[in-house]
Amino acid sequence: MIGCLIMATPTVAQLRAVRLQLERLSPRVQLDAGGSETVLLLDLGRGTLADARRHSATLSASLATLGLSGRIGLAPAPTLARLAASLARPGAPEVLSQLGSGPARRAPVPAVAVEWLAPLAAHAPALHGLGLHTLADVAALPAAAVAGRFGPAALAAWWALHGVEPPLALTPAPPRLGARHVFAGPLADALALDAALRQLATRLATGLERR
Structure with missing residues (x-):
């Protein structure tokens, strides 16, 4: 289970405090501070949906302890967790078991090159022209069709929508x-x-x- 926390421009001190909190929950925490928002991903290990809801409550409590707020999402893989967090509201975490569940099934193909879905965003006009307006529409395509029409990068993004992508790296231990x-x-x-x-x-x- 992967947790994702999206925050808008935290200070350096706030980001350090959040990372310390998250590293108590997982040895794998990944930071993406590019763009207008800061994204933190953490590997919470194997678990059920009930475990995911418990983890989401823990993450919310960790933020509240620091006097911060953010959008929290949980899903089986990093890209789906980012999608879940992007659909969440502050104080209301989104748990996503698969792309076709809940509000995720209506998530549109991004029209801008969001880093984590850039290969699909690059082909948004062509996908829309084929009547494929949501990520669920794209995920329903055969893998061979995606690879043949849009190339290997889009195929990797397609696999990510199915929860198949590399695991998060171990957080390097801070120097003594x-x-x-x-x-x-x-x-x-x-x-x-x-x-x-x-x-x-x-x-x-x-x-x-x-x-």
Whole structure:
């Protein structure tokens, strides 16, 4: 099950806080900060629709804890999860089991080159000319017809609509951050210890800010 969170222009600090929350739920978190919105995808493992609804409540609670809002979608694969989130409303997550269920069956073929559906958006006029106006219409085509008429990139997008695409990559572990202070000799002054600890804290904070 893949979760998707779409937020409009969070600050760097807000995005860092959200990522920390999501990384507590999954070792696989993927960020796409291009365009006018920020998209975060996370792999929540195998699960049922009931599990998906529980996960959506957890994600909503995580955002609320940070005083933020966003659109949340859950589905079996990344592209479907993005579609679910794009159809959701803040505070009302959308759970999508397959493309032909719920409001997703009416989702139009995008007329602009959305990054995750760019191969289909590029052929939108031709698809519309064939009477294929929704993503469900496109998904109903035979794979061979999509490949023959629109090429391999469109075929990959077609497979993505069926939930067949590469898994999310593991989130790289952050580099370790440390600092040390060596005293010249035995320490008998509490003020000197306090000053050293303050210096260490400042150096660690500076290191975190540079990440």
